[in-house]
Amino acid sequence: MSALKLILPAFVLSLSTGCTGLLTPSDQGISCQRIEADIRWGALSGLTADAADAGILYAVHDHNLPRPEIQTINVSGDQAVIIQSFPVLRNGKEPPYDLEGIARRQAGGFWLASEGKPGRHLPNLIIRTDNTGHVLKEVPLPASVARYKIKAGFEGIASTGTGEQERVVVVFQRRWKDDPRGQVKIGQYWPASGQWRFYLYLLERPKGNGLSAVAFLSDGSVAVLERDNKPFFKARTKAIYRVELPDHPGQAVDQPYPLLRKSLVTDLIPGYSLACGTKGKLEGMALTPAGHFYLVADDDGKGTALLLQLRLHR
Numbered sequence: 001m002s003a004l005k006l007i008l009p010a011f012v013l014s015l016s017t018g019c020t021g022l023l024t025p026s027d028q029g030i031s032c033q034r035i036e037a038d039i040r041w042g043a044l045s046g047l048t049a050d051a052a053d054a055g056i057l058y059a060v061h062d063h064n065l066p067r068p069e070i071q072t073i074n075v076s077g078d079q080a081v082i083i084q085s086f087p088v089l090r091n092g093k094e095p096p097y098d099l100e101g102i103a104r105r106q107a108g109g110f111w112l113a114s115e116g117k118p119g120r121h122l123p124n125l126i127i128r129t130d131n132t133g134h135v136l137k138e139v140p141l142p143a144s145v146a147r148y149k150i151k152a153g154f155e156g157i158a159s160t161g162t163g164e165q166e167r168v169v170v171v172f173q174r175r176w177k178d179d180p181r182g183q184v185k186i187g188q189y190w191p192a193s194g195q196w197r198f199y200l201y202l203l204e205r206p207k208g209n210g211l212s213a214v215a216f217l218s219d220g221s222v223a224v225l226e227r228d229n230k231p232f233f234k235a236r237t238k239a240i241y242r243v244e245l246p247d248h249p250g251q252a253v254d255q256p257y258p259l260l261r262k263s264l265v266t267d268l269i270p271g272y273s274l275a276c277g278t279k280g281k282l283e284g285m286a287l288t289p290a291g292h293f294y295l296v297a298d299d300d301g302k303g304t305a306l307l308l309q310l311r312l313h314r
Contacts, residue, residue, distance in 0.1 A: 044071075044296045046101040046113065046156065046213075047284030054290045060088075060099040060112060068097045070110065070133050075294070088112065088127075090135040096122060101157035101213070101284070103168070109136070111168050113157035116149055124153040126168060126189060139189065142196055148178040156213040156285070158222065164192045169222055169245065171201075171211040178255060182206030186214075186224070186260065188245055195249040198257045209237050213285035213295065217242065223265060225285050225295065238268040238282060240293070 043064035050056035055076025060068070072084040087094065101113035109130045116124035123146060128137040140146065155173035159166065172185040179185060183200045203209040204226060213225040221244045228237045241262040268282075284296040 045283050046099060047286040047294055047296045048102045048104045048110070048158075049286040049288040049294070050104055051106060051289055054288045054292075057286055057288075057294060058102055058104060058110070059284060059296060060102045062100055062115075063098040067094055068099050068112075070102065070129075086133045088129060088133045088135065090138075095135065096120070097125070097127070098122070100155050100173075101170070103157045103159040105159055105162075105166075107162045107166070111157055111159050113154040113170055115153040115155065115173075116146075118149055118151060124149065126154070126157060126170060128191070139191075139194075141187070145185075145187075145196070145198065148176045150174060150176055152210070155211060155283070156225070158214045158216050160216040160220070165247075166191050167247070169214055169216070171214045171224055173210045173212065180256065183259070184211055185257070186211070186222075186243070186245070188249075190249055193249065195252075197246070197249050197252070199245065200257045200259045201243065201262065202259060204237050204239070212281075212283045215285050215287045215293070217287065218291070220247070221245075223285070223287070223293075224262075225282060227282050229281060232269065232272050235269055238272075240265040240268070240285075 043061040044059050045062040046060040048058050050058065055074060057073040057075055059071045059073055061071075068088040069085050070088060071082050074081045074083045088097065088099070097112070097114040098117060099112055100115045103111040105111060105128075109128060110133075112127040112129060114125045114127060116122050123140045126139045127135055128139075129135050152174035153172060154170050156171045157168065159168045161167055168189045168191065170187045170189070172187070175181070175184050179200065182203050184203060186199045186201050188197050188199070189195070201211065201224065205228065208228045209226055211224055212227055215223045217223055221242050224241050224243060226237060226239055226241055228235055230236065232238070242265050243260045243262045245260070282295050282297050286294045288294065
């Protein structure tokens with residue numbers, strides 16, 4: 001197969017443990033790269049880092065390309081290269097997932113987030129797989145939450161811990177029918193007990209904004225990517241915020257769910273160069289062992305996304 005030109009959007013940020021301060025454009029260094037892949041790619045929607053190898057990332061694509069799969073990306077050299085792809089299979093068959101997020105488990109394997117399709121009676125799911133993409137477990141939302149679903153559902157996933165301490169966080173892209181105006185859900189799941197807990201996140205702009213990715217920081221807090229759908233030259237919100245979530249489920253809380261406090265880590269717009277392209281649908285986000293963020297943008301399967309590297313210096 002002839003090499004395909006891939007400009008993988010990747011924002012790389014340095015973040016120290018517990019960092020909550022706003023970083024200004026003068027702290028940012030931005031560059032763009034073209035990279036190549038010898039396998040089919042596109043519609044990248046989720047990203048996660050390998051905890052044991054700082055040079056390896058994993059990505060998934062959404063329904064704009066057929067056959068759910070996990071792609072391995074080598075970022076150890078001057079260029080990022082998609083070096084492997086393996087299918088996600090359930091009982092040997094391809095499930096009808098719309099994958100929007102991926103998280104590498106500390107105990108091995110992956111958690112995936114599949115966005116529901118109400119019109120096709122497909123639920124929002126978090127999915128546990130082994131290292132080769134074989135589905136081991138599907139976890140739906142509680143019926144009391146799923147009943148308020150809309151077309152936009154799970155959009156990102158992250159995990160941390162092992163055994164009794166393992167927890168999984170999912171972000172919802174848009175406000176659901178039961179959410180207050182201008183707020184969206186964040187869910188947290190404890191696999192050992194099967195318990196879910198839910199929280200509310202206040203958007204900067206009630207109309208048009210949503211959450212698109214999540215990653216655990218080294219201090220146990222969570223980074224979330226909030227954005228609008230506009231290209232960069234029209235954008236008003238492309239930013240990373242930090243929130244804190246409980247380590248343990250505690251007592252279940254009925255609606256209204258607790259409203260999380262958030263703090264701005266960095267605004268991506270002021271230091272962005274339009275020379276690096278105008279795509280604005282930032283989606284996947286991963287934090288490497290070296291303390292760098294990578295973000296990917298969805299190109300809806302067109303293979304036109306840009307590779308952007310953003311370094312933040314303190």
